[in-house]
Amino acid sequence: MTIDLVKRMGAFVLLCLVQALVLNQIHLFNCATPLLYIYLVLGFPGTHPKWAALCWAFLLGITVDTFANTPGVAAASLTAIAAIQPYFVRLFIPADQLDDSLPTMSDMGFVKYVAYAMTLVLLYCMLFFTLEMFCFFNLLQWVECVLGSTLLTLVLVLTLESIQRK
DSSP: OOHHHHHHHHHHHHHHHHHHHTGGGOOBTTTBOOOGGGHHHHTOOTTSOHHHHHHHHHHHHHHHHHHHTOTTHHHHHHHHHHHHHHHHHHHHSOGGGTTTOOSSHHHHOHHHHHHHHHHHHHHHHHHHHHHHHOOOTTHHHHHHHHHHHHHHHHHHHHHHHHHHTO
16 A cells, blocks of 8 residues: 555545534534535546546545435535546646646645635535535525535635645
């Protein structure tokens, strides 16, 4: 086993526990819930095998679904984000640096990392809450959930990224 696999497994377990025990209990203004487990998918390098990223994302999503009682919503949303994540990495990291770089704040720079993370977190929250509500009868509540959860998740991702890289 490589050290990368051990680190990824540790992050998997830690993110699942934090999400299940702490973050699923937070519902600011009855709509905004931080979905921090997307941080694992944000950290996949652009050269990471796509099949491995999809497997990690699906397993993480189905584990979160088990604890959060959201049958398949997190698994479907996280797998979709893992499928498009390598293309977003290529947008923010030049092709000549793709082999050496990781999608981190220290490698990409603050502005590029914030844009990268915000885009993927927003897409994830849109997909997650669309599948969870499965209707647009209450469009205002959907927008509040998406924007509130995106903001909370992004703040936690940036905090975790700055702590981890120091």
